[in-house]
Amino acid sequence: MAGQGIRIExxxxxxxxxxxxxxxxxxxxxxxxxxxxxxxxxxxxxxKSTLLKCLGAVIDPxxxxxxxxxxxxxxxxxxxxxxxxxxxxxxGFVFQxxxxxxxxxxxxxxxxxxxxxxxxxxxxxxxxxxxxAALDVQHRAxxxxxxxxxxxxxxxxxxxxxxxxxxxxxxxxxxxxxxSVRALSVIxxxxxxxxxxxxxxxxxxxxxxxxxxxxxIYHIRDGVTHEEAGEGRSL
Amino acid sequence: xxxxxxxxxxxxxxxxxFTGVGLGLLIGVTLTMAGVYRGMVDDGRVLLDNSxxxxxxxxxxxxxxYAESSSIPDDLWRSIRTxxxxxxxxxxxxxxMQVGRGEAEPGGARVDVRAMVVGIAAGxxxxxxxxxxxxxxxxxxxxxxxxxxxxxxxxxLGEVVKIRRNHYTVVGLTRRMVSAxxxxxxxxxxxxxxxxxxxxxxxxxxxxxxxxxxxxxFNRPGVPGLLDAVIAAQTSNPSVNAVxxxxxxxxxxxxxxxxxxxxxxxTVYGRAQMEEILVGKLIATxxxxxxxxxxxxxxxxxxxxAFIIYTLTMDKIREIAVLKLIGTRNRTIxxxxxxxxxxxxxxxxxxxxxxxxxxxxxFPKYVLLxxxxxxxxxxxxxAICVLSSIVSIRLALAVDPAAAIGG
Numbered sequence: 001m002a003g004q005g006i007r008i009e010x011x012x013x014x015x016x017x018x019x020x021x022x023x024x025x026x027x028x029x030x031x032x033x034x035x036x037x038x039x040x041x042x043x044x045x046x047x048k049s050t051l052l053k054c055l056g057a058v059i060d061p062x063x064x065x066x067x068x069x070x071x072x073x074x075x076x077x078x079x080x081x082x083x084x085x086x087x088x089x090x091x092g093f094v095f096q097x098x099x100x101x102x103x104x105x106x107x108x109x110x111x112x113x114x115x116x117x118x119x120x121x122x123x124x125x126x127x128x129x130x131x132x133a134a135l136d137v138q139h140r141a142x143x144x145x146x147x148x149x150x151x152x153x154x155x156x157x158x159x160x161x162x163x164x165x166x167x168x169x170x171x172x173x174x175x176x177x178x179x180s181v182r183a184l185s186v187i188x189x190x191x192x193x194x195x196x197x198x199x200x201x202x203x204x205x206x207x208x209x210x211x212x213x214x215x216x217i218y219h220i221r222d223g224v225t226h227e228e229a230g231e232g233r234s235l
Numbered sequence: 236x237x238x239x240x241x242x243x244x245x246x247x248x249x250x251x252x253f254t255g256v257g258l259g260l261l262i263g264v265t266l267t268m269a270g271v272y273r274g275m276v277d278d279g280r281v282l283l284d285n286s287x288x289x290x291x292x293x294x295x296x297x298x299x300x301y302a303e304s305s306s307i308p309d310d311l312w313r314s315i316r317t318x319x320x321x322x323x324x325x326x327x328x329x330x331x332m333q334v335g336r337g338e339a340e341p342g343g344a345r346v347d348v349r350a351m352v353v354g355i356a357a358g359x360x361x362x363x364x365x366x367x368x369x370x371x372x373x374x375x376x377x378x379x380x381x382x383x384x385x386x387x388x389x390x391x392l393g394e395v396v397k398i399r400r401n402h403y404t405v406v407g408l409t410r411r412m413v414s415a416x417x418x419x420x421x422x423x424x425x426x427x428x429x430x431x432x433x434x435x436x437x438x439x440x441x442x443x444x445x446x447x448x449x450x451x452x453f454n455r456p457g458v459p460g461l462l463d464a465v466i467a468a469q470t471s472n473p474s475v476n477a478v479x480x481x482x483x484x485x486x487x488x489x490x491x492x493x494x495x496x497x498x499x500x501x502t503v504y505g506r507a508q509m510e511e512i513l514v515g516k517l518i519a520t521x522x523x524x525x526x527x528x529x530x531x532x533x534x535x536x537x538x539x540x541a542f543i544i545y546t547l548t549m550d551k552i553r554e555i556a557v558l559k560l561i562g563t564r565n566r567t568i569x570x571x572x573x574x575x576x577x578x579x580x581x582x583x584x585x586x587x588x589x590x591x592x593x594x595x596x597x598f599p600k601y602v603l604l605x606x607x608x609x610x611x612x613x614x615x616x617x618a619i620c621v622l623s624s625i626v627s628i629r630l631a632l633a634v635d636p637a638a639a640i641g642g
Contacts (some may be wrong), residue, residue: 053637056640058637059637084559084563085562087561087562088563093560098552101554101557103243103246104237107244114563116236116561116564117562121236172640217361
């Protein structure tokens with residue numbers, strides 16, 4: 001399950017060819033251990049989204065290696081065959097907006113991933129309800145997304161990201177639409193879940209409220225990352 | 236695995252129902268149009284069935300008596316009756332006209348009905364040309380001024396109708412006795428019908444006499460009686476439109492028809508040929524017109540389904556991106572869109588079928604909804620839905636899962 005979290009070595013990404021080519025990521029090295037939550041911070045255009053898309057196996061890096069859990073995903077032009085299944089089974093996504101499926105209720109929003117992986121509907125729903133209980137939204141299990149508050153929607157989105165017990169969760173600005181109390185609550189949940197499920201969590205953020213909570217932070221600027229220790233403020 | 240299409244439909248059921256109802260009304264119109272065509276064909280067949288004839292003897296080189304005018308002597312039937320294989324032969328006339336109902340109110344307009352007036356030879360039920368059965372009343376028993384009308388004319392038993400200058404009392408009612416164009420039939424005695432075809436008003440008769448008197452060819456001083464004979468010929472009508480022939484058992488159609496053609500110098504049609512004239516010629520233009528409407532309605536239906544499914548898909552672009560990002564297969568997403576299009580089609584077809592079934596009796600002409608048209612219509616609707624969803628499926632499959640990730 002957890003393995004070695006996520007590890008990337010010498011990752012580069014170039015868009016375009018010839019004179020118009022843009023090198024969005026330059027020899028990026030990064031690792032996040034199981035149970036750890038790290039921040040990824042950088043200004044607009046720094047390469048955050050490109051790095052997130054590479055980590056999410058949505059786009060292919062031009063060079064470098066990437067391991068998710070104990071599975072090699074990219075290795076200098078080679079890539080794992082079924083990236084769709086990899087995303088489904090090995091990566092949990094939490095977005096800036098929750099992006100819940102509007103026509104599925106809360107339980108099925110969470111249960112959809114295991115269902116897609118072939119888990120029987122009843123078992124998938126049981127697993128979803130357990131997670132919803134862990135995230136304290138079990139009382140809204142039958143509600144539709146539009147009936148939830150912003151904080152509840154984000155917790156459901158986190159449950160969806162966790163439901164397949166992925167070794168890695170990628171959270172893209174998960175607290176942007178929330179006030180400080182709810183934002184810190186979301187980060188606390190991510191930390192709790194990371195410890196509980198031995199999951200490596202990468203949080204891309206601009207949110208000054210939550211940056212002090214990270215023990216380790218990766219700064220990215222012009223496609224280059226720098227690691228530094230965070231404050232690790234207690235939640 | 237849950238049905239994503241089903242959940243989406245349940246979530247946005249109002250949109251689907253209202254769109255389905257709108258589409259259904261369009262499909263209802265399409266089915267009704269097909270029913271109008273079927274009704275026209277059926278009217279033609281019923282017309283031939285009810286005539287009780289195996290052969291139609293008409294004026295040479297004409298397509299009479301239904302598709303073209305035909306005029307043959309009214310005594311021809313006697314010589315046809317004696318020919319080999321002929322069991323019965325009877326004169327008949329057909330005249331489509333406006334028939335006045337009742338007496339006109341003083342200063343008011345008369346209500347009239349468009350009908351095919353059929354002149355039937357003296358005889359009884361079973362004689363070719365006579366209505367085979369009645370829904371109410373009795374058959375014509377007098378030689379003049381009685382009529383049997385089809386229920387579709389709206390006439391009632393005992394009602395008096397005016398045909399040309401004469402009044403006729405409705406003594407019997409028939410059902411499904413209509414012309415090829417759907418006009419109800421009114422049966423009257425043959426002599427009355429012949430008179431009705433050529434009867435002129437008094438002024439016209441007097442003017443005709445004056446003309447004949449002034450014509451030196453007819454009014455010769457040394458030939459007494461010529462003028463009277465000419466005038467008598469001008470005011471009588473010794474013609475009918477056709478002779479209906481029923482052949483004896485054991486005789487073939489051509490076996491009887493060929494001698495009549497050869498010796499009587501007329502054209503003779505069998506049942507198959509007459510059906511070809513009615514369906515292939517008389518209603519061919521209407522059939523093409525209806526076919527064009529069906530094509531246009533199918534195109535409009537396809538456009539509506541495509542537009543609605545496209546709009547529904549566009550509304551879900553972000554959700555589709557998320558679904559793809561979290562590992563949903565392309566075929567699952569394609570199936571979701573396809574199923575929605577098919578459900579829309581099924582809702583539309585059910586609504587359309589119900590609408591057509593309830594609307595058909597309200598049409599003035601006979602609308603015949605046959606199961607095969609419904610089956611074909613259902614398949615066409617499903618095919619249209621599948622084709623219409625292709626654009627949306629292509630759009631959905633082109634969605635980049637990265638679109639779910641900001642930046």
